[in-house]
Structure formats: C-alpha cells, structure tokens
Amino acid sequence: EFNKLVFSGVQPTGNLHLGNYLGAIRKFVALQEGNDCIYCVVDLHAITAQLVHEDLRGQIRSIAAAFIASGIDPEKHIVFNQSAVPQHAELAWVFNCVARIGWMNRMTQFKDKAGKDRENASLGLLAYPSLMAADILIYRGTHVPVGDDQKQHLELARDIAMKFNLDYQDNIRTSGLGTDIVVGEEPVHAFFPMVEPLIDGPAPRVMSLRDGTKKMSKSDPSDLSRINLMDDEDAISKKIRKAKTDPDGLPSETEGLKGRPEADNLVGIYAALADKSKTEVLAEFGGQQFSVFKPALVDLAVNVLSPITGEMRRLMEDTSHIDAILKKGGERARVRAEKTMNEVRDIIGF
Numbered sequence: 176e177f178n179k180l181v182f183s184g185v186q187p188t189g190n191l192h193l194g195n196y197l198g199a200i201r202k203f204v205a206l207q208e209g210n211d212c213i214y215c216v217v218d219l220h221a222i223t224a225q226l227v228h229e230d231l232r233g234q235i236r237s238i239a240a241a242f243i244a245s246g247i248d249p250e251k252h253i254v255f256n257q258s259a260v261p262q263h264a265e266l267a268w269v270f271n272c273v274a275r276i277g278w279m280n281r282m283t284q285f286k287d288k289a290g291k292d293r294e295n296a297s298l299g300l301l302a303y304p305s306l307m308a309a310d311i312l313i314y315r316g317t318h319v320p321v322g323d324d325q326k327q328h329l330e331l332a333r334d335i336a337m338k339f340n341l342d343y344q345d346n347i348r349t350s351g352l353g354t355d356i357v358v359g360e361e362p363v364h365a366f367f368p369m370v371e372p373l374i375d376g377p378a379p380r381v382m383s384l385r386d387g388t389k390k391m392s393k394s395d396p397s398d399l400s401r402i403n404l405m406d407d408e409d410a411i412s413k414k415i416r417k418a419k420t421d422p423d424g425l426p427s428e429t430e431g432l433k434g435r436p437e438a439d440n441l442v443g444i445y446a447a448l449a450d451k452s453k454t455e456v457l458a459e460f461g462g463q464q465f466s467v468f469k470p471a472l473v474d475l476a477v478n479v480l481s482p483i484t485g486e487m488r489r490l491m492e493d494t495s496h497i498d499a500i501l502k503k504g505g506e507r508a509r510v511r512a513e514k515t516m517n518e519v520r521d522i523i524g525f
C-alpha cells in the first residue's frame with residue numbers, strides 16, 4: 176500500500192475566485208488534519224496558454240498568500256512553487272513518452288483553450304496533463320482535491336501511472352522499488368499509485384453568477400460573473416444581488432433544484448461556505464424568496480471571505496514572509512522529488 180499523500184496545485188494566472196476557493200483551497204485547508212499535504216503554485220502551467228505574464232512573480236506570491244490566508248500551515252505541510260523543483264519537468268518528460276498523443280487530443284480543457292486554431296496552440300498546452308500527472312506522482316501523491324473541471328486530467332494521470340507501471344513491470348520488480356496493488360481486478364506491481372480525485376462536496380463546480388451553464392472562471396470577461404477572493408463587501412453584495420435567478424423561490428428539497436442551474440448554484444455556494452449539505456440549507460430556506468436568501472448569502476460570504484482577504488492584503492504588503500515560505504517549501508519539496516526521480520532513473524535504466 177502507498178502512504179496517503181495529498182497533493183494539489185493552483186495556477187498563478189489572474190485573480191482567484193470563489194470557484195477556486197470552494198472547489199480547491201477550502202478543501203486543501205480541511206485535509207490538513209491527519210494528512211501529509213503538498214500544495215503547489217503551478218507556475219510552469221501558467222505559461223502553457225500564455226507565455227508572457229505581467230508580474231508573474233507577484234501572481235505566484237498572491238496564490239501562496241491565498242493558501243496561507245485561508246489557513247494552510249506551511250510548517251506542517253509544504254507550500255512551494257513548481258518551477259523551484261525541476262524534477263516536475265523531468266518526470267513530465269518521461270510521462271510525455273509514456274502518454275499517447277491521442278490521449279492528449281481528447282482532453283476537453285485542451286480543446287477549449289486551444290480553440291479553433293489548434294495547430295497554433297503551444298505543445299505545452301497539449302502536454303499540460305502530463306506535467307500535471309508528474310506534479311502529483313513525483314511525490315507519489317494518492318489524493319488530489321480539485322474542482323470538477325479537473326476530473327478528466329486525473330483520469331489521464333491514472334492512465335499514465337498504469338502504463339508506466341505495466342511497461343516497466345520487470346524493471347520495477349528487479350529494482351525492488353514497487354508495491355503490489357490491485358487495479359480493478361488486476362494485480363499490478365506498481366511504482367506509482369492510482370491517484371484518487373477528491374471532487375465531492377456541495378460545490379464541485381461553481382458556476383458563473385450571470386449564466387448557470389458556464390463555470391465561474393478567471394477568463395470570463397464579465398466581472399459580475401465571479402466573486403474574487405480580493406473583492407470587498409460592497410462588491411460581494413452587488414454581485415450576489417445581481418446574480419441571475421429564476422422567478423420561483425427556494426424549494427424545500429434538492430429535487431426541486433433540478434433544471435434550475437442558477438438556483439442550484441447559489442444553494443451549493445451557500446452550503447459549501449457554511450460547511451453544510453444542500454439538503455440542510457433547503458431545510459432552512461425552503462419556501463423563501465431569493466430576496467431573503469441572497470442577503471443571507473451575502474452575509475455568509477462576507478463573513479467567510481473578508482478575514483481571508485484582509486490577511487492576503489497584509490501578507491502582500493511585505494512579501495519577504497511569503498518569499499521565505501516558498502523558498503523553504505521548495506527546498507523540502509526538492510528533497511522528496513529528487514528521491515522519487517532517482518528511483519525513476521533507476522527503473523528506466525538511465
């Protein structure tokens with residue numbers, strides 16, 4: 176059996192929003208208790224879609240600040256940025272040779288981000304999931320808290336791990352570095368574990384406040400579509416008051432949210448922020464109008480987010496503290512990553 180290890184990452188590309196917080200960072204915080212966790216600012220991923228970023232270093236710091244402000248303990252766990260540990264890119268190269276082009280071509284995120292002019296997308300954008308698999312597996316990570324949009328990439332990480340394990344089966348045995356696991360029905364002598372996505376919870380995919388069929392995203396041109404982690408109380412209040420809803424009130428059971436994406440989204444957001452289930456939220460607000468629910472949601476969102484916003488601002492005033500955390504985290508991560516990479520070199524025969 177592999178030791179349980181939690182790994183996840185966030186790209187330093189633009190302002191963090193409520194989707195990132197509820198889909199990812201809030202779960203990172205909750206998983207700290209009783210687990211070994213590694214949380215990464217994935218700056219190598221940031222240049223796949225867009226090469227030049229204004230103040231990339233500042234963006235990296237601000238994601239790290241969001242982690243710390245949300246309650247991640249960088250002493251007990253590891254917080255660092257990806258480019259500080261070159262072994263991620265080294266293992267990604269191996270995985271580029273394990274993965275098949277067809278697997279990459281099927282990724283919906285690649286299709287979305289590449290758009291119509293696919294021939295002109297960067298090779299890095301195509302290979303993104305291979306680097307993501309390396310991010311996790313360089314620590315032999317077993318559990319990955321992410322939003323629902325990352326599900327397909329994690330399936331690919333399992334495919335890559337499985338193919339590596341099978342292709343190098345004999346070498347893994349002779350190296351003495353493997354572990355017996357069962358995948359499906361099949362016994363495998365594995366070097367890499369099969370990662371498990373942690374996607375559940377009431378808000379696995381936070382939707383745009385303007386259009387319940389699109390996910391809340393950094394790249395949405397409408398600022399009203401998302402709540403940013405740095406928004407003040409006025410902005411949060413305005414965005415929630417203006418959030419699109421249908422004319423009906425809240426149902427008393429989750430059944431009644433079917434076919435009502437905007438209502439479902441707001442109830443999910445409330446539930447995630449309150450650490451409740453949607454059923455519990457509806458037990459409280461069922462039968463009420465949105466004119467009652469929305470102000471309650473504003474209060475809750477402000478209560479949860481404003482301490483984080485305040486702490487992020489404080490941390491960003493003097494960046495030496497964040498820089499020290501990233502430096503130390505990078506050093507700790509590098510030791511662990513180099514151990515795995517050494518073993519991988521051994522297995523391959525380099």
Ligand code: ADP
Pocket residue numbers: 184185186187188194195196197198199320321322323324325378379380381382390391392393
């Ligand atoms: P983005 O998708 O905003 O560009 P990242 O790719 O860095 O940001 O994603 C960081 C984390 O936030 C990932 O775990 C991703 O699944 C999660 N995430 C992003 N958007 C949403 C959303 N709308 N709802 C839930 N989780 C999300």
Ligand code: NA
Pocket residue numbers: 324
């Ligand atoms: Na994403």
